[in-house]
Amino acid sequence: xxxxxxxxxxxxxxxxxxxxxxxxxxxxxxxxxxxxxxxxxxxxxxxxxxxxxxxxxxxxxxxxxxxxxxxxxxxxxxxxxxxxxxxxxxxxxxxxxxxxxxxxxxxxxxxxxxxxxxxxxxxxxxxxxxxxxxxxxxxxxxxxxxxxxxxxxxxxxxxxxxxxxxxxxxxxxxxxxxxxxxxxxxxxxxxxxxxxxxxxxxxxxxxxxxxxxxxxxxxxxxxxxxxxxxxxxxxxxxxxxxxxxxxxxxxxxxxxxxxxxxxxxxxxxxxxxxxxxxxxxxxxxxxxxxxxxxxxxxxxxxxxxxxxxxxxxxxxxxxxxxxxxxxxxxxxxxxxxxxxxxxxxxxxxxxxxxxxxxxxxxxxxxxxxxxxxxxxxxxxxxxxxxxxxxxxxxxxxxxxxxxxxxxxxxxxxxxxxxxxxxxxxxxxxxxxxxxxxx
Amino acid sequence: xxxxxxxxxxxxxxxxxxxxxxxxxxxxxxxxxxxxxxxxxxxxxxxxxxxxxxxxxxxxxxxxxxxxxxxxxxxxxxxxxxxxxxxxxxxxxxxxxxxxxxxxxxxxxxxxxxxxxxxxxxxxxxxxxxxxxxxxxxxxxxxxxxxxxxxxxxxxxxxxxxxxxxxxxxxxxxxxxxxxxxxxxxxxxxxxxxxxxxxxxxxxxxxxxxxxxxxxxxxxxxxxxxxxxxxxxxxxxx
Numbered sequence: 001x002x003x004x005x006x007x008x009x010x011x012x013x014x015x016x017x018x019x020x021x022x023x024x025x026x027x028x029x030x031x032x033x034x035x036x037x038x039x040x041x042x043x044x045x046x047x048x049x050x051x052x053x054x055x056x057x058x059x060x061x062x063x064x065x066x067x068x069x070x071x072x073x074x075x076x077x078x079x080x081x082x083x084x085x086x087x088x089x090x091x092x093x094x095x096x097x098x099x100x101x102x103x104x105x106x107x108x109x110x111x112x113x114x115x116x117x118x119x120x121x122x123x124x125x126x127x128x129x130x131x132x133x134x135x136x137x138x139x140x141x142x143x144x145x146x147x148x149x150x151x152x153x154x155x156x157x158x159x160x161x162x163x164x165x166x167x168x169x170x171x172x173x174x175x176x177x178x179x180x181x182x183x184x185x186x187x188x189x190x191x192x193x194x195x196x197x198x199x200x201x202x203x204x205x206x207x208x209x210x211x212x213x214x215x216x217x218x219x220x221x222x223x224x225x226x227x228x229x230x231x232x233x234x235x236x237x238x239x240x241x242x243x244x245x246x247x248x249x250x251x252x253x254x255x256x257x258x259x260x261x262x263x264x265x266x267x268x269x270x271x272x273x274x275x276x277x278x279x280x281x282x283x284x285x286x287x288x289x290x291x292x293x294x295x296x297x298x299x300x301x302x303x304x305x306x307x308x309x310x311x312x313x314x315x316x317x318x319x320x321x322x323x324x325x326x327x328x329x330x331x332x333x334x335x336x337x338x339x340x341x342x343x344x345x346x347x348x349x350x351x352x353x354x355x356x357x358x359x360x361x362x363x364x365x366x367x368x369x370x371x372x373x374x375x376x377x378x379x380x381x382x383x384x385x386x387x388x389x390x391x392x393x394x395x396x397x398x399x400x401x402x403x404x405x406x407x408x409x410x411x412x413x414x415x416x417x418x419x420x421x422x423x424x425x426x427x428x429x430x431x432x433x434x435x436x437x438x
Numbered sequence: 439x440x441x442x443x444x445x446x447x448x449x450x451x452x453x454x455x456x457x458x459x460x461x462x463x464x465x466x467x468x469x470x471x472x473x474x475x476x477x478x479x480x481x482x483x484x485x486x487x488x489x490x491x492x493x494x495x496x497x498x499x500x501x502x503x504x505x506x507x508x509x510x511x512x513x514x515x516x517x518x519x520x521x522x523x524x525x526x527x528x529x530x531x532x533x534x535x536x537x538x539x540x541x542x543x544x545x546x547x548x549x550x551x552x553x554x555x556x557x558x559x560x561x562x563x564x565x566x567x568x569x570x571x572x573x574x575x576x577x578x579x580x581x582x583x584x585x586x587x588x589x590x591x592x593x594x595x596x597x598x599x600x601x602x603x604x605x606x607x608x609x610x611x612x613x614x615x616x617x618x619x620x621x622x623x624x625x626x627x628x629x630x631x632x633x634x635x636x637x638x639x640x641x642x643x644x645x646x647x648x649x650x651x652x653x654x655x656x657x658x659x660x661x662x663x664x665x666x667x668x669x670x671x672x673x674x675x676x
Binding site: 036037038039040041042043044045046047049050062064067068069071072074075100101102103105106107109111112114115116151154155157158159160195392393394396397400408411412 | 510512532535551552636
């Protein structure tokens, strides 16, 4: 039975754990088998509980053709994490600080959310998109809020998913569709106490009021950029106004996040290789997204020509291009390399070659191998095979003595084969930079 | 950096944990655990990471099934002593539900109710589920005698549904045949999974590199493997 309450983020009361092992951290191995509450008592407590945390059992039949079509519509939408840092939910939050993968596709991509469109009806003519109005043979499907809630809860209860990723075509009108999407999430949160992760797409052209409502309910919201500039957008999708439909909505989210907490932040996504854009153009847009609009992540999706779309005859973008862009994104966002240093990774025509950009940057910045005993944190993280975590471990380890062997570095997490040419350990370098083929 | 309490808890849960390693771990600061190159400290760090990894995988790959209105059960067979860590996690996620996890030999039952976490360890999943069913039936009978038969009736209705599904699955009927009358949850997942699936690529880290055979079996990933595996009846036979 469901209890109707308004959805609010609030800390839950502290948990009392009725077992000896959980009240204290165990200090011996034998302290691991509590046997306190009898099954009879637990069964009685469960029976008496009026709180139904997983909603109603599946009722009327679900149209599986709809589930398939609307699921397929989001196949190229990316949501690689289901982690959220919610205030006051340290003990009982269902979205973890580190995301969980529940399954993987054949290609190795993590499946952690019920990723679906609300409707595949769309008046836009994006050349790459299977939901475009001109797509051949497209059958229109739409959920209603209650139906979407039922499917999400059924999958959540089985632990198939960590939450919901809800995107959509525009439908008849962006605000009408956005309203229904918000209603579905509101039902989940309020009527069914759903504390799982929710990523909600903001449709291009949505009103500021709808953006605010979406942000009050979701862990993460995003508007898809798709292209790095208005000129490229004109090529991808002539009916979308880059500044008004996309960037203005990103600014709405930025404004509202000053007073509405968004636990997993704002993200966006770009199609790579559909409109002839260079990697440098994409990187320049990425800088604006992170520095000006405070985005949490920028995702990339290598263009795949799909049958029935306007771009079906265009060439497929290689998957490695997407991978190299993610490496650049990582160097900027996590390693905090500056724009000037990262520029060394691009070739003269503005593309990234199919090689590790960190190696290209390291070759440009190191004149000779460095000694890990004297190198600063900033120098260490520029060595291929050493990340921020490993660099911190090296600094901690140095407090207790010198590092004289490569295997000690390997024990700290250094990828010795990649880092070797850039390090001088015990007074000598493992190999010269020139010998290390790139 | 690992906190000392968490480190000790996970080290104690490791199947190869010894009193000597526990005593050594108690003397270590978080910095030493993080950055020492001492072989024994490295061993402790690896053991703790192995336990943490198993907890993470179990949380993701376990599949829960209902038994009546108030029980969710799932099969796990962890290497390390992490049963309660997993069952507590789901008990907190689904307050008021009895979470029963285990295999043929062991079971862990957790319930989060009114701010308290209750636990029970058992001798096997099937025997614990049988015990719970029996207790639930008695409670339902008791409430019927008092004139409040709603819970018991619901319980039996749900059991009837589950039993029906099991029988239909055994007949091996295609999912489309049941689409109009009543959907199986596994059909919903299979259909959704297929909509997201992409062919295995050359190079790249493929499906098989992401999830072990053992975890696959434990989670009964039918859609992913393309074949149906464990049912409640199978567990009872073991």
